[in-house]
Amino acid sequence: xxxxxxxxxxxxxxxxxxxxxxxxxxxxxxxxxxxxxxxxxxxxxxxxxxxxxxxxxxxxxxxxxxxxxxxxxxxxxxxxxxxxxxxxxxxxxxxxxxxxxxxxxxxxxxxxxxxxxxxxxxxxxxxxxxxxxxxxxxxxxxxxxxxxxxxxxxxxxxxxxxxxxxxxxxxxxxxxxxxxxxxxxxxxxxxxxxxxxxxxxxxxxxxxxxxxxxxxxxxxxxxxxxxxxxxxxxxxxxxxxxxxxxxxxxxxxxxxxxxxxxxxxxxxxxxxxxxxxxxxxxxxxxxxxxxxxxxxxxxxxxxxxxxxxxxxxxxxxxxxxxxxxxxxxxxxxxxxxxxxxxxxxxxxxxxxxxxxxxxxxxxxxxxxxxxxxxxxxxxxxxxxxxxxxxxxx
Ligand SMILES: [Zn+2]
Numbered sequence: 001x002x003x004x005x006x007x008x009x010x011x012x013x014x015x016x017x018x019x020x021x022x023x024x025x026x027x028x029x030x031x032x033x034x035x036x037x038x039x040x041x042x043x044x045x046x047x048x049x050x051x052x053x054x055x056x057x058x059x060x061x062x063x064x065x066x067x068x069x070x071x072x073x074x075x076x077x078x079x080x081x082x083x084x085x086x087x088x089x090x091x092x093x094x095x096x097x098x099x100x101x102x103x104x105x106x107x108x109x110x111x112x113x114x115x116x117x118x119x120x121x122x123x124x125x126x127x128x129x130x131x132x133x134x135x136x137x138x139x140x141x142x143x144x145x146x147x148x149x150x151x152x153x154x155x156x157x158x159x160x161x162x163x164x165x166x167x168x169x170x171x172x173x174x175x176x177x178x179x180x181x182x183x184x185x186x187x188x189x190x191x192x193x194x195x196x197x198x199x200x201x202x203x204x205x206x207x208x209x210x211x212x213x214x215x216x217x218x219x220x221x222x223x224x225x226x227x228x229x230x231x232x233x234x235x236x237x238x239x240x241x242x243x244x245x246x247x248x249x250x251x252x253x254x255x256x257x258x259x260x261x262x263x264x265x266x267x268x269x270x271x272x273x274x275x276x277x278x279x280x281x282x283x284x285x286x287x288x289x290x291x292x293x294x295x296x297x298x299x300x301x302x303x304x305x306x307x308x309x310x311x312x313x314x315x316x317x318x319x320x321x322x323x324x325x326x327x328x329x330x331x332x333x334x335x336x337x338x339x340x341x342x343x344x345x346x347x348x349x350x351x352x353x354x355x356x357x358x359x360x361x362x363x364x365x366x367x368x369x370x371x372x373x374x375x376x377x378x379x380x381x382x383x384x385x386x387x388x389x390x391x392x393x
Contacts, residue, residue, distance in 0.1 A: 017040075017042055017046065017050060018050050018053065018054070018393060019390070019391065019393055020040055020042075021036060021040065021042070021047065021050045021051065021054065022054055022059060022060070022079075022390065022393045023390065024036060024039065024040060025051075025054070025060050025077055025078075025079050026059075026079045026081075026103060026104070026390070028079075029078065029079075030063075030064075030066075030076045030077070030078055031076070031077050032066050032074035032075065032076060032077065033047050033048060033051060033074060033075070033077065034074055035074075036051070036077070051077060054393070057393070058080060058083050059079070059080050059083045059103065059393060060077055060078065060079055060080060061077070061078055061080055062075045062076065062077060062078075063076055063078050064076045079103065079104070080103070081102045081103045081104040082102050082103075082144070083102075083103055083144070084102065084103055084144055084145075084146050084386070084389055085100060085101065085102045085138075085140045085144050085145050085146065086100075086101055086102075086145065086146045086147060086148070086149065086382040086383070086384075086385035086386050086389075087099065087100055087101075087131060087134070087135060087145065087147070087148045087149070087185065087382055088100075088101065088148070088149045088150075088151065088195075088375070088377075088378035088379050088380065088381040088382030088383070089127065089131060089148055089149070089150045089151065089378060089381060090150075090151040090192065090195070090375065090377040090378035090381065091117060091127070091150065091151065091152050091153070091169075092117070092153060092168075092192075092216075092217065093116065093117050093153070093168050093169060093217070094114060094115070094116050094117075095112055095113060095114055095115060096112075096113050096115050096127065096130065097110060097111065097112040097113075097375045097377075097378040098110065098111050098130060098131060098134045098378060099375050099378040099379045099382055100134070100135075100138050100140065100382070101379060101382045101383065101386060102386075103386060103389070103390065105202045105379075105383055105386055107374050107375060107378075107379045108138075109134075109138055110374065110375050110378065111134060112375070113130065117169050119169070119170075119171050119174075124178075124179060124181070124182055125182055127179075127182070127183065128182035128183045128184070131148060131183055131185070132184065135185075142185075145185055146186070146385040146386065146388070146389050147185045147186035147187060147188060147385040148180075148183055148185045148186070148187050148188075148381075148382075148385075149187075149188050149189075149190060149195070149380070149381030149382045149383065149384040149385055150176075150179070150180065150187060150188070150189050150190070150381055151190055151191070151192045151195040151196075151377040151378060151380065151381040152166060152169070152179075152189065152190075152191065152192060153166055153168045153169060153191075153192045153218055153220070154166025154167075154168070154169060154171075154191065155191065155250075155251055155252055155255070156176070156189045156190060156191055156251060157250075157251055158247065158251055161175060161176045161177065161189075162174060162175050162176060163175075163176060163179070163189070164251070167269055167270045167271070168217075168218050168269060176189045186385070188381070188384040188385060188388075189381075190380065190381050190384060191220065191222075191251075191254075192214065192216075192220060192377040193212065193214035193220025193221050193222045193254060193337075193377075194220075194222045194245050194254065194380070195376070195377040195378070195379075195380030195381045195383075195384075196212065196214050196220075196222070196336050196337065196370075196372075196376035196377045196380050197212035197214075197222035197224055197245060197336075197380065198244075198245070198379075198380035198383050198384070198387075199372045199376040199377075199379045199380040199383065200212055200224075200334060200336060200370055200371065200372050200376065201224060201226065201244055202372070202383060203371050203372040204371055207224075207226070207331075207332050208225070208226045209224065209225055209226070209329070209331035209332065210224045210331055210332040210333070210334055211223055211224070211254075211256075211325055211329055211331055211332070211333050211334070212224060212254075212334045212336055212370070213256065213322075213333060213334065213335050213336060213337065213340070214336050214337035214340075214377075215280055215281065215282055215318075215335060215336070215337035215338065215339035215340055216281070216282050216337035216338045216339075217281055217282050217283050217338070218257060218269070218277055218281055219256065219257030219276060219277040219280055219281050219337070220254065220255065220256070220257055220337075221254035221255065221256035221257070222245055222253075222254045223245065223246040223253055223254050223329070224244055224245060224246075225244065225245070225246050226244045256276060256321070256325065257275060257276055257277035257281070258270055258272065258275045258276070258277060259275070259276050259321070259324075260272075260274045260275060260276075261274055261275065261276040261278075261279055261317060261320065261321055262274040262279070265278065265279070266278040266279065276317070276321050279314070279317040279318075280314060280317055280318050280321065280339075282337065282338040282339050284310075284314060285297075285310065285311070285314060285339070288306070288307055288310055289307070293338050293339070293342065294342075297342045301345075311346070315346065315349055315350055315353060316353065318335075318350065319350055319353035319354050319357065320357070322350075322354060322367060323354055323357045323358065326354070326358075326362070326366065327359070331366070332366050332367075332368065333366060333367045333368070334367075334368050334369075334370050335350075335367060335368070335369055335370060336370035336372075336376060337370075337376075340369055340370040340373070341370070341373045343369050344369040347367065347368070347369060350364065350367055351363060351364030351365055351367060352364065354367060
């Protein structure tokens, strides 16, 4: 139960409790009111009032009853996941991906298309048309679609609503509105690694702090600081800002790809030398297997000695960087992005390296593989709208 204090009004308490009740039901397939009351520590009459409000709003429903444990049978409450939907669009240099999700937050449908980014009107129209066609094909009525979340490989200035830097796409200081002006849905923007971290956050409830590494064709990161209880975030200057991610003073928090790993080392696409990205992006591995990361890991498993040497070197660089991040943050590190989808069998090798370089005797087990893999950035972008809607309940 959340009680009012000097800073929290009665209205806030009611809203927080209603929100907690909905989130709880939304995470469970079937639950009774007595169970809700017990699990959340909220009185039964209050639970009755809140659940009736939620039924009226159309986001939960009653269906069937639980077996009696003596006394009256309790009615079963179920979430109405298809009350609202959202679309997620992930823009990378060579592809676009689109995902459909609902209030469950699961990726219900997705497509991935090869399309090289261009800063042109034709490209922007292609994005809008692809979204309209995809949305039409899903059969979801437009009025149930909350909006489109767009994930971009760059820094999004939430205050100014501008894409301030994207070295990968080679565009700088572009108003977000310019990218989305042809899209016939409300649009929210986010950085690609932050979006992927949101997908990971949704699938796991077991940590409060973590650093998410996105090891895809470029390297990014997101710093998770989960607030409990939380209403999820707020709209700021028209852009959804998730409460559970640290943004920094200039929205650049988590840009770990451009931390210097080797002074004067390999050239990074950002124009500097020795960045972590230049040693640990997914292309470093895929370039040895015709650009196909899956093929790299298949051949590695079969014992290809050249690939083994490349992988060992990759792990050395990855471990060195993770060790620095661990010293700074003292939190879990989740390896995500394209490489994160393949790293599970090699976590032991990574842990050993980390253990050997850890000053405080940690065994490296603080590093885990991501649990969510399918179009993580596109889904995370869609979740901005889902989270905003749920927070408003
Ligand atoms: Zn760089």
